[in-house]
Amino acid sequence: MLDPVAELDSLIAGLDRDIREPTRLRAVLVPELRRVIEAGHRQAEERLLRDRNGMECAQSLSRLTDAVVRAIHDAVVWRLYPNDNPTTGEQLAVVATGGYGRGTMAPGSDIDLLFLLPYKQTAWSESVVEAMLYVLWDLKLKVGHATRSVEECLREGRADMTIRTALLEARYLFGSRILFEELVTRFDAEVIVGSASEFVEAKLRERDTRVAKAGMSRYLVEPNVKDGKGGLRDLNTLFWIAKYTYRVRDQSELVGAGLFTPEEYALFERCDEFLWRVRCHMHFATKRAEERLSFGLQPRIAERLGYESRGGLSGVERFMKAYFRVAKDVGDLTAIVSAEMEARHAKRTPVLDRWIGKFRDRFRATSVEAEDFWIDHGRVNLRSEDAFERDPVNLIRLFWLADRHNVPIHPDAKRLATRSLRLITPSLRGDEEANRLFLDILTSHNAPEEALREMNEAGVLGRFIPDFGRVVAMMQFNMYHHFTVDEHLLRTVGVLAAIESGRVEETYPLVTRLIHAHHNRLALYVAILLHDIAKGRPEDHSVAGAQIARKLCPRFGLTPAETETVAWLVEHHLLMSMTAQSRDLSDHKTIERFASIVQSLERLKLLTILTVADITAVGPGVWTAWKGTLLRTLYDETEVYLSGGHSEIARTDRVRLIQMSLREQLPDWDSAVFDAYAARHKQAYWLKVDTNRQIKNAQLLRRTEEEGRTSATEVGLDPVRGVTEVTVYSPDHPRLLAIVTGACAAAGANIVDAQIFTTTDGFALDTFVISRAFERDEDELRRMKRITDVIDRALKGEIRIAELVADKHPPTSARAKTFLVAPDVTIDNALSSRETVIEVTGLDRPGLLFDLTSALGALNLNITSAHVATFGERAVDVFYVTDLTGTRVTQPDRQVAIRKSVLQVFAADVAILKAEGLEALVTTPPLRET
Numbered sequence: 001m002l003d004p005v006a007e008l009d010s011l012i013a014g015l016d017r018d019i020r021e022p023t024r025l026r027a028v029l030v031p032e033l034r035r036v037i038e039a040g041h042r043q044a045e046e047r048l049l050r051d052r053n054g055m056e057c058a059q060s061l062s063r064l065t066d067a068v069v070r071a072i073h074d075a076v077v078w079r080l081y082p083n084d085n086p087t088t089g090e091q092l093a094v095v096a097t098g099g100y101g102r103g104t105m106a107p108g109s110d111i112d113l114l115f116l117l118p119y120k121q122t123a124w125s126e127s128v129v130e131a132m133l134y135v136l137w138d139l140k141l142k143v144g145h146a147t148r149s150v151e152e153c154l155r156e157g158r159a160d161m162t163i164r165t166a167l168l169e170a171r172y173l174f175g176s177r178i179l180f181e182e183l184v185t186r187f188d189a190e191v192i193v194g195s196a197s198e199f200v201e202a203k204l205r206e207r208d209t210r211v212a213k214a215g216m217s218r219y220l221v222e223p224n225v226k227d228g229k230g231g232l233r234d235l236n237t238l239f240w241i242a243k244y245t246y247r248v249r250d251q252s253e254l255v256g257a258g259l260f261t262p263e264e265y266a267l268f269e270r271c272d273e274f275l276w277r278v279r280c281h282m283h284f285a286t287k288r289a290e291e292r293l294s295f296g297l298q299p300r301i302a303e304r305l306g307y308e309s310r311g312g313l314s315g316v317e318r319f320m321k322a323y324f325r326v327a328k329d330v331g332d333l334t335a336i337v338s339a340e341m342e343a344r345h346a347k348r349t350p351v352l353d354r355w356i357g358k359f360r361d362r363f364r365a366t367s368v369e370a371e372d373f374w375i376d377h378g379r380v381n382l383r384s385e386d387a388f389e390r391d392p393v394n395l396i397r398l399f400w401l402a403d404r405h406n407v408p409i410h411p412d413a414k415r416l417a418t419r420s421l422r423l424i425t426p427s428l429r430g431d432e433e434a435n436r437l438f439l440d441i442l443t444s445h446n447a448p449e450e451a452l453r454e455m456n457e458a459g460v461l462g463r464f465i466p467d468f469g470r471v472v473a474m475m476q477f478n479m480y481h482h483f484t485v486d487e488h489l490l491r492t493v494g495v496l497a498a499i500e501s502g503r504v505e506e507t508y509p510l511v512t513r514l515i516h517a518h519h520n521r522l523a524l525y526v527a528i529l530l531h532d533i534a535k536g537r538p539e540d541h542s543v544a545g546a547q548i549a550r551k552l553c554p555r556f557g558l559t560p561a562e563t564e565t566v567a568w569l570v571e572h573h574l575l576m577s578m579t580a581q582s583r584d585l586s587d588h589k590t591i592e593r594f595a596s597i598v599q600s601l602e603r604l605k606l607l608t609i610l611t612v613a614d615i616t617a618v619g620p621g622v623w624t625a626w627k628g629t630l631l632r633t634l635y636d637e638t639e640v641y642l643s644g645g646h647s648e649i650a651r652t653d654r655v656r657l658i659q660m661s662l663r664e665q666l667p668d669w670d671s672a673v674f675d676a677y678a679a680r681h682k683q684a685y686w687l688k689v690d691t692n693r694q695i696k697n698a699q700l701l702r703r704t705e706e707e708g709r710t711s712a713t714e715v716g717l718d719p720v721r722g723v724t725e726v727t728v729y730s731p732d733h734p735r736l737l738a739i740v741t742g743a744c745a746a747a748g749a750n751i752v753d754a755q756i757f758t759t760t761d762g763f764a765l766d767t768f769v770i771s772r773a774f775e776r777d778e779d780e781l782r783r784m785k786r787i788t789d790v791i792d793r794a795l796k797g798e799i800r801i802a803e804l805v806a807d808k809h810p811p812t813s814a815r816a817k818t819f820l821v822a823p824d825v826t827i828d829n830a831l832s833s834r835e836t837v838i839e840v841t842g843l844d845r846p847g848l849l850f851d852l853t854s855a856l857g858a859l860n861l862n863i864t865s866a867h868v869a870t871f872g873e874r875a876v877d878v879f880y881v882t883d884l885t886g887t888r889v890t891q892p893d894r895q896v897a898i899r900k901s902v903l904q905v906f907a908a909d910v911a912i913l914k915a916e917g918l919e920a921l922v923t924t925p926p927l928r929e930t
Contacts, residue, residue, distance in 0.1 A: 004064050008033075012071050015078075021052055025075060025080055025135075030072075037139065049304065052277065054279070055273040055277075058104035058105055061105040067109070070173065073174060076135075077128060080131055081124060087122075090125060091178075092128060093174075093175035093177070093180045094114075094175045095178040095180060096169050096170070097169060098112035099236075104267060106279045107280060107284055108288055108290070109283075111136065111144070113146075114176075117148065117150075117179075119149045144319060154186055154190055157191050158190075163353065164202070165240055169240075169243075188247070194387065199241070199244045200241050204237075206237075207233075207234065221483065223327065225279050225282065225292075226291040230326070234330050234334055235268070235272055238268075238333060238334060238337045239254075251269075274322075277305070279291070307322075312537045317474065321473045324484055328473060331457060335414060335457075345493040354398055372397075373397075376410050379408045379409060379413075380398060380402045389423070392420075392423040393431060396437045396441075396464065399441055399460070400441055402451060404444075417459075421459050421463050431778070432557070441558065442493070442525050444497075448525075450494075452493060456490065462486075467642075470536065471485035473485075474536050489531070489533070492845075493758055495612075495616045496515075496525065496613045508628070510608065517605065520562065520602065522558065522571075526552075526556065526566050527573075530545060531573040531614060542570065549566045550563060550564075557740055572597065573607075575607070576594075577611050577614070578876075580627070580630040580633070582867045584867070587689065587833065590599050593830075595638050600642065600869060625693075630688060633688055662698065665691070665695050673702075682759075682760060696727070711729060711730035713729075714728075715784040717855050722771070723753075724771075724772050724784055725768070727766070727768075728740050728766045729764070730764050732758050732762050732763060737766070737859060737863055739795065740791055741849040741853055742801035742802065742854075743787050743804075747783070748773075748846050749846060750844065750846040751768050751849045752844070753768070753769035753868050754866060756865060790804070794882050821841075821909070823842035823906035827899065832888075835864055835882050835888060836880070838876075838898065838902070839876070840852060840874050840876075840902055844873055845875060853879075855902055856879060856881060856902070858901070860890070861879075861881040864880050865879070866879050867879075
């Protein structure tokens, strides 16, 4: 086994004593040092894989770096610039600072060095520092360095909080120890003393800024292990605060200082070790300083850590659940330190809200509240530490009071709640008062999302509802969901509360109206909380979730009718979204089938509200006006059907109202011109396209006609959603869809959504949503100009799209190796009265839509309607087709041929699935013919 210290000592001792030229020294030294570093990293990685100790790995890499820096120093001082009789000014101390100063390093970490001088730099010290840095740079190491006197360190430490933090972790390496001790002594006396409050506030403010940049939630599914919320930097911040405030030298002294109990310190160490283990594996696996735990990296790290599939969860999902639990524990530790800082007056007491006096009076109004709780610095706290022991219902009442009076919970009370989770027994779960208080929290008009999140952070929610506990910190390994399952559920409650309050009426006009027009508010909130509660189980999570709802609702005190409503909503919570996005809403069969499942207007209203909240809570930019229009159309059509009205009459009325609204937005249009324009669009267009898109399309078509052209393209940017829209207007023909999708494929553009329409006079008006490639608008517009130029040329017959696509490299299979999505093709003649519906599910990639439309075109199928939807990495594309005679495809052998041809598009993905031993996922299921 490599001993870097001994090996490097031997190397330096054997250097030619006549070397006096820096270039020659580097030529001899660098190759040997690189060999030792590479061998040391290999040894550290082997030990990490074997022993699974991240902290030991980080410390061993720090010791290796110490040995390398010392060897460089000794070679420079002994060979290049020997100084047997240094003056007072020719003293030099080499000091590790920052992360390196803590004695822990990841393979790709920076080396932070301070070259400490007594008062000013001399020619000798300047030469030594410069020679050392040149060797480090030749080794391709990332070095952060500063050369300062003691006085300069103190002056800059007082002025700059970053430098002050780096000096706080200064660690002596070699050189003048007297100089280093002078720095430490004076730093304590002249910088730290009397400034703890300022430092703590600065560090907490800095943390807020850092977390906001990396992602506010600790449950983002691609977390930043170093800088994200719940990551290593949060633990660093806790130690900095403790070290500065209590003047401890080592984190093991945190217990003696009274900051942590022994159990809490053990948790601190476990979190620290786990995060270092993950970070070191990430650096080793990528051969660079990668800090973002991306989807592509997660399976590799899960495998290196030894996680395997179990209990309905894949290995990567089990690993990420462990990661998010650690992130939550880091959050708990942060709350503990914040409470202790306040208790010891290390940071200023927060300014109390102007309503606190009123809330305190309310608190005193109830004997139960006055007995066990009080307002402590503007927050709910316990009067005695045995409050939970005496009455376990207080574990729920604590959060109920905080929400009821709009005041935060004191960290001490939350800390004690976490330590009292054993009191949440079946008896408490069945307690009528506890369940009443919980439902009050869930359906609160104040901030139910925040109250539930507090319960979840404390561990109370998962213990009170064990089925919820199973999804705490559970991620879904896909690109669609932005948060863990529990975080998504809480955010959905928050969206529902915002809709009910009327704060977002402009964004959600339909459901804002609906939510005040039904009488089943309790059932709706419970269904919202439970709709994904069965995620991660082997069976269908919607069906399993309905079973859980039937078990939980009676415990909560819901009536049998309310229980059945909740169970139905949970079981069918995906129905409306999938129908709206992947079915032809102008086809009466679509509405008829949807209505046959919904069956009542009350269920329709509740399902619409739940669907909107669910989509919105998936992540930023997922909800769009486009989806809102589709859902509104499905709601309107189904409402007419269920109420016994004649849908065609009602539809005509709605189309007329929509056209009148558009007419008001186009005041410069002559009435006759507008009427002629409106007559060109079929009912489906008016019902499925949002107002803004209708305005843009009207202006595009009018401009095109005025310019004497028959085809045009238009590009629109949507930076909020991170997408770009391209609209194509052209005489319709069977290959048009393939031309547009092929142009996008040739440019590497990924189509994630599309709306396809044909006018009554035979023109196509198609809008495609494409994943944005560039951050700057001008770069994205240049890219789209290249794509639209190709479309224009192809429409004129100047180029052949198929040849252009064939010249490009085949799509990479990197995503297929990350996400295993089994391709599937369903052919159904019961979904439409006029066409055969082909639903294709598979792994999304640039060019997929082109390949699919080309395959269908080669089969002589006419695509009358296409519905493109993308859920992260999963594409769900639905085509309404007829054969060349305009009839449905009913022959079994023809359907088999269609299926075989479409599945061939996913041949590369199927090969990867088979290579992974997942042949069962690609077994051909029977055709659905009903």
